[in-house]
Amino acid sequence: MTLVLIGAGSQVYREYLLASVATAYDVHLLAERAPTWETPYLSGHTVVDTSDVAAMAAAARKLAVEGVLTWDDTRVVHTAELAELLGLPGSTPRAALLCRDKRATRTALDEAGVPQARSELVTSLPQARAAAARTGYPLVLKPRALNASTGVVRVTSADRLARCFRLARGATAPGAVEVAPGDVLVEEYLDGPEISVDAAWCRGRMAPAFVARKECGFPPYFEETGHLVDGSDPLQDDPAVLDVVRRAHEAVGFDTGWTHTELRLTAEGPKVVEINARIGGDRIPDLGRLALGTDAALTAARVACGLEPDLGPDRRRAAGVRFLYPEADCLAREVRTDQAALPPAVTEALPIALPGQELRLPPHGQVAGRYALVTAVAETPQECHAALDKAAEAVRLEVLRPLTDRRSPTV
Numbered sequence: 001m002t003l004v005l006i007g008a009g010s011q012v013y014r015e016y017l018l019a020s021v022a023t024a025y026d027v028h029l030l031a032e033r034a035p036t037w038e039t040p041y042l043s044g045h046t047v048v049d050t051s052d053v054a055a056m057a058a059a060a061r062k063l064a065v066e067g068v069l070t071w072d073d074t075r076v077v078h079t080a081e082l083a084e085l086l087g088l089p090g091s092t093p094r095a096a097l098l099c100r101d102k103r104a105t106r107t108a109l110d111e112a113g114v115p116q117a118r119s120e121l122v123t124s125l126p127q128a129r130a131a132a133a134r135t136g137y138p139l140v141l142k143p144r145a146l147n148a149s150t151g152v153v154r155v156t157s158a159d160r161l162a163r164c165f166r167l168a169r170g171a172t173a174p175g176a177v178e179v180a181p182g183d184v185l186v187e188e189y190l191d192g193p194e195i196s197v198d199a200a201w202c203r204g205r206m207a208p209a210f211v212a213r214k215e216c217g218f219p220p221y222f223e224e225t226g227h228l229v230d231g232s233d234p235l236q237d238d239p240a241v242l243d244v245v246r247r248a249h250e251a252v253g254f255d256t257g258w259t260h261t262e263l264r265l266t267a268e269g270p271k272v273v274e275i276n277a278r279i280g281g282d283r284i285p286d287l288g289r290l291a292l293g294t295d296a297a298l299t300a301a302r303v304a305c306g307l308e309p310d311l312g313p314d315r316r317r318a319a320g321v322r323f324l325y326p327e328a329d330c331l332a333r334e335v336r337t338d339q340a341a342l343p344p345a346v347t348e349a350l351p352i353a354l355p356g357q358e359l360r361l362p363p364h365g366q367v368a369g370r371y372a373l374v375t376a377v378a379e380t381p382q383e384c385h386a387a388l389d390k391a392a393e394a395v396r397l398e399v400l401r402p403l404t405d406r407r408s409p410t411v
Helices: 011-022 053-060 073-086 093-100 102-112 125-135 158-170 239-252 284-292 296-304 381-394
Strands: 002-006 026-031 044-047 065-069 119-122 139-143 153-155 184-188 194-202 205-217 223-230 257-266 269-276 318-324 330-337 346-351 372-378 395-402
Touching (some): 002 011, 002 053, 002 073, 011 026, 011 284, 011 296, 026 053, 053 073, 065 073, 073 093, 093 239, 102 184, 139 158, 194 284, 194 296, 205 284, 205 296, 239 257, 239 269, 284 296, 284 318, 330 346, 346 381, 372 395, 381 395
Parallel strands (some): 002 026, 002 065
Antiparallel strands (some): 194 257, 205 223, 223 318, 257 269, 330 395, 346 372
């Protein structure tokens, strides 16, 4: 079976997904550059502007394509448009856009009565001040259509609002922008643990895959510093969580594909943070495989080709990932790993930073501030965390020099 993949993404974060899909499908890559590390997993490729759906369709029509897939946030709408144009399985472009556009998501969920944060769209500081007065502090400022927590900041008082608003409004990320740049959401701060739910959807039926508990750092920003999937966690099949996820997808009209939904567990129950119309990032799908035996990439490919998902777990373990950051902004010299010091539970210790790479902490670097990641699997979350702690000590960053210039003031 031939599957068209739109953009392969970062080798560090996405190679394991492509490797898995390639075991069962002939993968033809549509991307804006010729493949490098992707080559061993491909049956073919076409260099094409992936924001040009007509150009992608022309390339795909030369193949016997049975499904199209992406795990790139900036291409979920284009992928849905391509699938519709080719008559292939998938949710509608409108549903994909309702997930991509966080303001549209809020509107759809509000109309359906799905629990979520109160939210207002603003485009100027006076509007932000008025919305903040109605929302109350603490609150969250969030760019309308970015990802990886870019530009998202918690504001605790009115005297911090102006600086935080400039940060959120000025945040950018590479890739296509399907909505107006500069739009910012002023949102109620949801207090409570944050989780994510990855699930497959086939013609409106949900097949829950795994729940991950998120670790955040660098307040007042929301940098994701780690995740844990515990196969024995009651949240894996919690009725209240799954009901909110199901209702949220009904509200935006998403019925076929794979999604990564983020929620906060508040005192009033689970509330939706956002819906992402693609496989989860940050190596979360790998944790699902290690903890439960669930292969997200293969299942997403099956659904993209119109096949029913098969997600029955074959194990119940705890798997986690931890991202490592420098103490301050710096220029990296080298990442060294003491292999002998890694505990047996560690499955991977992977350098991310390249020699000479700038590493900047939030809000200036976000995910780009990481110099390495470590993953581990154990029988319990406690054992998993202990292994990650030891693994972090075994991975060292050598700094070429500190970076003392600041691109913009912190908040």
